Amino acid sequence: MGSMGNRKALEMVRSMPRVSFVNIRDNPGSKKQKKIRGQGGSRGGESGRGRSGKSKRDTRPPIGYEGGTTPFYLRIPMFPFYKNFATRRQYLPVSLEKLQHLIDMGRIDPEEPIDVTSFVHAGAVRINVFDRVYGIHLTDEGADKFVAPVNLEVQWTSELSIAAVERSGGTISLGYYDPQSLDILSHPLQFFRRGQPIPKRLLPPKDLVDMYTDPSKRGYLSDPNQIKEDRLLLAQKFGYELPDLTKGSRRALHRLRKDPRQIFFGLQPGWIINLTDRAVLKPVDAELQEFYRA
């Protein structure tokens, strides 16, 4: 029954004959009118194209034709405004406000590490690597209201977001995923079903190395000791007290970090997950083991 409208409608149905095959129909306009040949209907005969001529015979000049003079759209020289635009990396934005909302609504569990998988399965983002999406951009809208202590891994963020997360007693790190790894991370079950070994996560390309080795951006390849120092500096800069992550019930959570070659927590590259038998198959061959460990 729910809302009043539903209840009234169902009351009306209740007073009517039994709903069956003979008294239901689709909405008017749902079925498109078929093509009409011959002189019979409104679009029959000449089909709205008129008598002989270029309009009827589809031999009109193209749009923009100016009777022979160079058209406007050819007079203006080209300029590469959007050169390489299609190949640029995209990061899907998720604000701190949205993240807080997801945690409050129970769509993301703050007791577990939060990464791309969590966002995708909470329905916050839809990752399609063929759109050149390289991960998630944590924006700082809602930084004042963010209070959840989380272990967060994203691909792009700003100084204010880092400060907001660390002030709430959480940790944030930037981790690079190449497109194949990102696809696997976003759709884990569909990858496991393929029965392929988990690949090694690739290292970032040249132009991203600086970012991911930068402790002030909490890059995953940066020195943890420098990150520690930077946390203090950031706290001083924004004027909040830095919570102690070595104490409290969440200390184990905040220590969890993925290896640079690891896509999933607890699963190593080279392993095959057998969903049906609930088993993990690991490589036994020495060469393979060395390859995946590198």
Added chain:
Amino acid sequence: MFSRVLQRVCRQSYVNNQNVQYVLPVCRGCIASRFSSSEVADGSKDSATSPAFNHGSESLVLEREVACPPHLQKPQAWLESLETRESKKLAIVDLHPDVFGTFPRLDILHRNIEWQKVYKIIDVRKEKTRAECSGGGRKPWRQKGTGRARHGSIRSPIWLKGGKAHPPRGGRTYWYVLPAPIRAWGLRIAMSIKHAQDNLCIVDSLDIPSSDPQYLEDIAKERYWGESVLFVDDKPLEEMSENFMDAINKIKTYNIISTEGLNCYSLLKHETIVMTLDAVNFLELRLMFFTKQYGSPDLRQDLPILRSQLKMDPHRGRSYSSKE
């Protein structure tokens, strides 16, 4: 909901990596806890719909958690029994308003019925093209000079007994797949209409004392069920009670269907629907799943994988060990 599943599948304990240890997710808690009907504010008065309400003697309302916002008015139905011929009302059952009280969109229902009728059609009609008609290779008369119209073949489409220009070529299918959310919506609408028109009966189970078909017919007469009855249970057909199956097999217009096969056509075709409480529980979860997918097509593929490979159905609350 699935993130929790996946976190258990993907992020296994770093203590034991031998087997992917699967832990049954508390799926119902995930969504239901937000809107549990037992979480009514403390200030509210005791109402007949509150499951925690207790007269002191046995409560009339069945204690049943309906995962919907507490302010919504829930449709209610009697819980009956098939054990005795006389109608015995065991309790009142609260139903989910979006499953048994949704707006009666007849156009969606029509789309479902049409789809069910049409998608199986294979049209095997085949007619000849001008190439397949016998003869017609030679030019009937010369191009010019005869005074007659010019023609190239006696089997062209404009000729009598000529081939058809665009004939049906056998093996034409009208197959298409109606999106799963629309099919789930159709089921919700059909069940809401059946409930609104007093054609829905909820029973505790389909166990009957004897396998005499007359028993079921007497029950139907007693309870004004009408000519045709559709029984719906959550089990696969193999697991249903033998008494019941023997009785049903002898009555043409009484049919039984598992929740797996539930469809709008069957719901409309039969006058009365008799549904077990297990089926109601399952349908509320499964049909509401399609309204809560957050619009993500890539996550819809996870449910079939969970069911077929991991043998777990999040809407059944237990691991599936059946032959699926």
